[in-house]
Amino acid sequence: MILSKESAIEKKLLHYTGKAIADYNMIQTGDRIMVCLSGGKDSFTLMRILQLLQRRTNNKFELFAFTLDQSQPGWDDSGLRVWLEKYQIPHEILTKDTYSIVKAKIPEGKTYCSLCSRLRRGIIYRYAEENGFNKIALGHHRDDLIRSLLMSILYNGEIRSMPPKLLSDNKRHILIRPLVYCQEKDIIKYANEQAYPIIPCTLCGSQANLVRQRVKTLIDQLAEENPKVPSNMLHALTSVKLSQLMDKNKWDFKNLEKQQEMQPEMTDAELEIFASDLF
């Protein structure tokens, strides 16, 4: 395994990833973790940072890189293969032509992403199950979480985002997102520093998600005025005040009266003391 001197940015990413793992109890001894390595900056960073943490824990958990080649035109994983060998990471690059399915099913001009991600998710889950991985690690970071939150509020009418740890609907998979505290700008800096052999995510030719781009721009603009905006949004996800919202299923508004404590009326003497305290 390659040992390199820890840079300041690597130290920061290690700190925040370790903190998220601890805060959400993401990894336990003996876990077999399949890391989804798409070939983008986020997944490369996730893979490398988890590998460094694995070494710190004396290999208490297992890591495996899984890459899905979706047969997009121009796909070239040669750099990725060299990188995986260099860092001695056990891996599989599986080819499944979801690109043709998506092209055939989605009309020209529409975005492919939702069907593409659904097909990809199915393949990832099946592979993890068939190969005995009990956890699946994804590279979403802080800025993905806050953009998803705002998109969901603005366009779906729900307060939701990407949780740090999730039990899949069929209850057979646990997804973890160890980079949830990491900022995208730090990941970009680290990816440049590490010179990852990035596989571009535009190969599919799908139209950029304009809504996501607008939400990103909006948050970036607000952050220029107040740099705390992104961290405040992330904090909001950890600090939900149900009594201050309107979800009847989560908060028993109908029966608040039962919780109401009737204070006995103040006597005249008590009122006098109260008033003298005030003035």
Ligand code: SF4
């Ligand atoms: S950008 Fe392309 S590869 Fe990525 S999810 Fe969308 S359709 Fe799939």
